[in-house]
Amino acid sequence: MNSDLPAQPTWRKLRFDLFGERLALVIIAVAIWWLSSLSVPHYILPGPGRVWDALRLIAANGDLWNNLGITLWRVAVGFVLAALTGLPLGILLGANRRAGEFFEPVLPVLNTVSSAIWAIFAIIWFGISNATTIFVVFMTAMPLIITNVWQGTRSVNAEFIELAQVLRMPQWKVMTKVYLPTILPYFFSGARLAFGFGWRVSLVAETIGSSSGVGYRLRQAADLIRTDQVFAWTLTLVIMMATIEMGMMKPVENYLFRWKKDAQ
């Protein structure tokens, strides 16, 4: 019997090549940045050295960690609330065809409303508080999760349901053993999308409706024409998002969905 298992790639070598390429990309980007900054005043485009100093300053006085923590916390709360409402609502809309048809137009409408508009509403309703940012993250993330979960319920294979029926499997076991594993990849990709959007819109919300957090600090630095600090905040945020996305979400997804042929 010949083995039909796919050949294992020379995985270590592949990883090293990839790491080298990424490093080269970062070096090129920083070099272009540095060269551009030489001919421009520092309050328009600060060089890498200046931004590094600003970064060290805000890291040393604790400003960086406090605000990063606050923003992360707000995003997490909004995201978890969106997941907790989006998952059951998505399943409900998928399970009940009438309800699904009735509410179908609501999602595209919600998705088209700009997060800036949600932020303005949030200030009117919640004032300058944590709730403002959480609300904006929630309103952006929830429709994305609902849409994906809904799509997932529609892709449940009727053949598997019949298989469970032949085995006389009770309904609740069919839910956990057939429905849930089918929906999970859809939920996960929706959640990843929602988390990414959540980060971005949280800054919009904090810029106009908060007295703390990275978004607030960004605007403050811009008002004071501390462009080096604007860059420092932006840089930390990008690094943090990329770390969460590639260092946490992607590996978890790859492990959970390793049964998919094209997962890697």
Next chain:
Amino acid sequence: MRQPPTKLMNSAELTQCSPGATEQIAPAIRLIGIDKTFRNGDQRIQILRNVNLTVAPQTIVGLIGTSGSGKSTLLNIVAGIVKPDRGQVCICGAASEAFNDWCSVGYMFQEDRLLPWRTAIRNVEFALETGTIAKSERTRRALETLQLVELDGFANAFPYQLSGGMRSRVALARCLVTEPRILLMDEPFSRLDAQTRAQMHEELLRIHRLKAMTVLFVTHDVAEATLLADEVAVISPRPGTIKEIVKIAPPRPRDVTQPDVTVYMQKLRALI
């Protein structure tokens, strides 16, 4: 192997399902006067009309007919997932409605229907997850069954990593893991290439000898029916009814080149 009478069964069903005058023990499957009509909007399509069939214990019976003759519906009625409009289904001497030992009936579909997110062994375990068998016991029995179909080396492979023949073996193992007395098969090997199908035929006959099961399978392939079955029931097209039952005399294993086998193939071809 007479089932003790229960309050659910009335006396008419008892006599219908218990062994007949010429039988020592109750048949594995007995169908009496099965009718089935499907509604499609205003249209009513009669699929089965007055189907009578008896499958003796430990025999292999093939159901053959053109597509749309209601073979699969008949199998679903035996499995208890489709209710007949009229007639009685008896399983192991009990009326189907009163029968409660469904794990002793295995059902193999036309498609392998392996859950893509489960490994081979976990797919086999799936059939045991209806009840309350402990996880370690499930795993032990699933591995044992994978050994039976000679696939224990691929226990931890996901379905996409397996060939069509291997997937078919996993599906067979999932049917066998509950140790069924009756195995129902709905064109189980029709999607495999000729060589793999021949291997699966050998596999099925080997396991049938080993486990002394009753097998009822649906096919549209005359050669498959002739190679495997003790008896072949020919279903006429819509409305489906048993036209003739052909006993295949030559002992197994059979070969399509044997003259005494080809005679039966010609006979069946003439019938459908």
